[in-house]
Amino acid sequence: MLKNITLDRPLAVLDLETTGTDTKIDRIVEVSVLKILPGGECDHRTRRVNPGVPIPPEATAVHGITDDDVADCPTFRAIAPGLARFLDGCDLGGFNILKYDLRLLAAEYNRAGLDFPVAGRKVIDACHIFHKREPRDLTAAYRFYCGLEHEGAHGAAADVLATLAILDAQVARYDDLPTTIDGLHAHCSDPTALDMSGMFGKDEDGVIVFVKGKYKGRTLEQVAGDKPDYLDWMLKADFFDDTKAIASQALRRAG
Template sequence: MLKNIILERPLAVIDLETTGVDVKVDRIIEVSVLKISPGGEADHRTRRVNPGVPIPPEATAVHGIGDDDVADCPTFRAIAPGLARYLDGCDLGGFNILKYDLRLLAAEYNRAGLTFPIAGRKVVDACHLFHQRERRDLTAAYKFYCGLDHVGAHGAAADVLATLAILDAQVSRYDDLPRTIDGLHEHCTDPKALDLGGMFGRCDEGTVVFIKGKYKGRSLDDIARTKPDYLQWMLRDDYFDDTKSIASEALRQAG
């Protein structure tokens, strides 16, 4: 399925359909994962989820999934452990995965009392690369890069197939894009960041500092000493596990 991207580890391309676009409050109603091995074997799984809340009509109008369609489906809490095992050892790909899908997954795992592991993974975002070059949405990206109409747009299974085709076509189109997941990951993330969410980085002197948020530019050690409640709040909130690990270590050293 890939002609231009070289895999050293399995790549799992993820797409979610949800009750809305707010990663803090909205819920997953469909998960589709296309897992590609370095040898080229593909495994595509799609699962619907009962969100436990009514699906707004405006959301149904986008993806066509209503309350009756998920009434007998398992909750996210029920599928979360199995999903984590399925994704274990995989790098991750998607369309807008950095700003949306991964953040919503982190929120859902947090609500389930679990952690969605991010640390150590490479993440490639076809939307990020597309916006760097062309600035459009998934349907336009599929037409632009693959010359095809995106039949079944806003269905997770169709979207994940389109996303993989777009990623592969982007690498073919742009000579300066690397052909490895490690290299593409560097194009999709802040090179100054120590964590996937881009909360922490190092200043010129090597000190770990906040690189965004209300304490942007402040030393992490300083905040750990003077505002430990802020870092404790981060540990409870829907930050990725690598962000929480850095914050937790700073609190431990400050204590």
């Protein structure tokens, strides 16, 4: 399976599907590990997990896994010892594994009261290599879309001109991109978000809920009633004005 990489010991390439993107609070709903031995033998195992919390609709929209799909699946605590044994002695690989998968895996093991050792392992992150080799900055975008070198990079005036040229070239390059500002705004925004910060959305019943942050999944009215100090903090923090307006209205209703 590997044609260009030499293995001295087993490599386990892993990927997680989860309830969200917050590595501190979100939970695993599926784990897949492809274990490759130095001799070339492979063992690919995938297991769904009952996260013990509802899977948000926005997460299901990404990976297609619903609450019903995992209702009869084991918890992470149940599979944790076996997974640790399967990964024992393996180096680890993944896409964005350093910033995401490993952090979430460590959090799940911590909740299960177990250790997941990473010391001594080699970790290969394809996302890190991708971003390092193919930079995703303004200079790289100008070169890619416009075929020009960005002279005066990081000077505000030159960056503005380059950005405008890139936007125009992107619309020309991709037939499915809108040609209007309204259309491009919709393309760049989360259609389910109620505010520019993406803090609030609506559940299936049309009730405003937090879609990220420490109260993710809770309704705005619940937080306004139980934790008004959190909304007070939001009004003083660096959220956009539309986010603050929603929080302020909820506080007034709760008061």
